[in-house]
Amino acid sequence: MAVSSDLRTSEARDADRDGPLLELEGVSKYFGQGSGLFGGLQFDPDTFPPISVDRERVKAVDDVSLEIQPGETLGLVGESGCGKSTLGRTILRLLEPTDGDIYFRGENLADLSGEKLRQKRSEIQMIFQDPQSSLDPRMKVGQIIEEPMRAHGMGDDEGREARAKELLEKVGLDPRHYNRYPHAFSGGQRQRINLARALSVDPDFVVCDEPVSALDVSIQAQVLNTMERLQDEFGLTYLFIAHDLSVIRHISDRVAVMYLGHIVEVAEKEELFENPQHPYTKALLESIPVPDPRESGARGVLEGEVPSPQNPPSGCRFRTRCPQLIAPEAYELTEEEWAHTRAFMRAVKRRTFEPIAAAEMRREFFDDDLPRGDAGEIVRDAIDAIATDTERGGESADERDGWAEATDHLLEPFAEQSICARERPAYDLEPAYGSGEHFAACHRHR
Numbered sequence: 001m002a003v004s005s006d007l008r009t010s011e012a013r014d015a016d017r018d019g020p021l022l023e024l025e026g027v028s029k030y031f032g033q034g035s036g037l038f039g040g041l042q043f044d045p046d047t048f049p050p051i052s053v054d055r056e057r058v059k060a061v062d063d064v065s066l067e068i069q070p071g072e073t074l075g076l077v078g079e080s081g082c083g084k085s086t087l088g089r090t091i092l093r094l095l096e097p098t099d100g101d102i103y104f105r106g107e108n109l110a111d112l113s114g115e116k117l118r119q120k121r122s123e124i125q126m127i128f129q130d131p132q133s134s135l136d137p138r139m140k141v142g143q144i145i146e147e148p149m150r151a152h153g154m155g156d157d158e159g160r161e162a163r164a165k166e167l168l169e170k171v172g173l174d175p176r177h178y179n180r181y182p183h184a185f186s187g188g189q190r191q192r193i194n195l196a197r198a199l200s201v202d203p204d205f206v207v208c209d210e211p212v213s214a215l216d217v218s219i220q221a222q223v224l225n226t227m228e229r230l231q232d233e234f235g236l237t238y239l240f241i242a243h244d245l246s247v248i249r250h251i252s253d254r255v256a257v258m259y260l261g262h263i264v265e266v267a268e269k270e271e272l273f274e275n276p277q278h279p280y281t282k283a284l285l286e287s288i289p290v291p292d293p294r295e296s297g298a299r300g301v302l303e304g305e306v307p308s309p310q311n312p313p314s315g316c317r318f319r320t321r322c323p324q325l326i327a328p329e330a331y332e333l334t335e336e337e338w339a340h341t342r343a344f345m346r347a348v349k350r351r352t353f354e355p356i357a358a359a360e361m362r363r364e365f366f367d368d369d370l371p372r373g374d375a376g377e378i379v380r381d382a383i384d385a386i387a388t389d390t391e392r393g394g395e396s397a398d399e400r401d402g403w404a405e406a407t408d409h410l411l412e413p414f415a416e417q418s419i420c421a422r423e424r425p426a427y428d429l430e431p432a433y434g435s436g437e438h439f440a441a442c443h444r445h446r
């Protein structure tokens, strides 16, 4: 393939545009416990067949569907470990999806192999968080930028050098740095070298995995501005992965929020930040540190632990921590009764209080007013199981593990019977800002 130092402009790319650039349909990526070639396979000579698939797999990405339009930046945000990097790597086919389809310009990447796949790979590039470790210290900057062009058989020595120098300038570096080694550069400059390298093969789509997280805050904005300028100039499309909401707010056109392998909300940036509709998104936004020095720390920090991705909750993944878990329909609970019951159930499950007498528990958690009917009976049994003044068979609550008994009493009828546990939520909403789509995976919108 011939290569000129002329970089394709966004106008040239416009001609190619029709429909989404990238479509994910039900994409999942599970890891076996011992990952690697035979990850997920278990050998047991006493069974037939002796090899079985390990069901206890880490569901890092689970049934994700998304579209990314040409020229846009889709921000992907979520706490550490929710599956963002795995999704990015699966799109690039650095990881094989366990399930689902990935279409690039309407073409299913799974159907491609050999030369066609190699070619597609040049159209999709990735930049990583740590510019230090992703740049080979023994290679000069020019070689680093030219390496992907060489791998894709683009141009001759002269053409590649001209293009590398042009790219250095485009990313805000001096073309005279072509013969320097990466150690001579700062973190921000090294990330610019990475950008030039990714752009050398003229991609349409760049997965940016936490590209500014390792940089000083003062440098972050400069690199983000350069990325935006390059996007405009070359008509690039970005999937921008970050856990930092201020970075996501700076760069994104639309934002997808991920929790425990699921996408829980997608909306245009303004809509997502001004009108969040998923309780997890709200909690994330509320946990942004408050700039006012008179207020201390972060507000509304999420309670409870993220469940294991090996055994994620049914229905809505966020339900075990959700402050708005919906009451099960079997009981006619008032809002207040349900709020008390939910708080009590969580406190018992997490064992957040010292055992106390039954009357004290009723006062503390229910204002002395237990829910009526069957729900009240269930609560009463749970209180009895842990109260210090109810003895059963001569054993205290601790001795007969009253906590576990009370947890079982409460979770099955209340948490597990909620619609949040029984059905996976997926709702399209009317946006309050802009005209784009707003998806929220929360049964509050049913």
Ligand SMILES: Nc1ncnc2c1ncn2[C@@H]1O[C@H](COP(=O)(O)OP(=O)(O)OP(=O)(O)O)[C@@H](O)[C@H]1O
Pocket (backbone or CB within 6 Å): 031, 032, 033, 035, 058, 059, 060, 078, 079, 080, 081, 082, 083, 084, 085, 086, 087, 243, 309
């Ligand atoms: N190669 C692997 N083998 C087994 N489990 C893995 C592997 N890679 C990731 N995981 C698990 O998959 C889940 C998602 O990880 P992933 O790195 O995609 O999350 P993330 O949101 O990108 O987090 P971070 O921001 O910390 O990188 C985690 O539970 C992680 O431990």
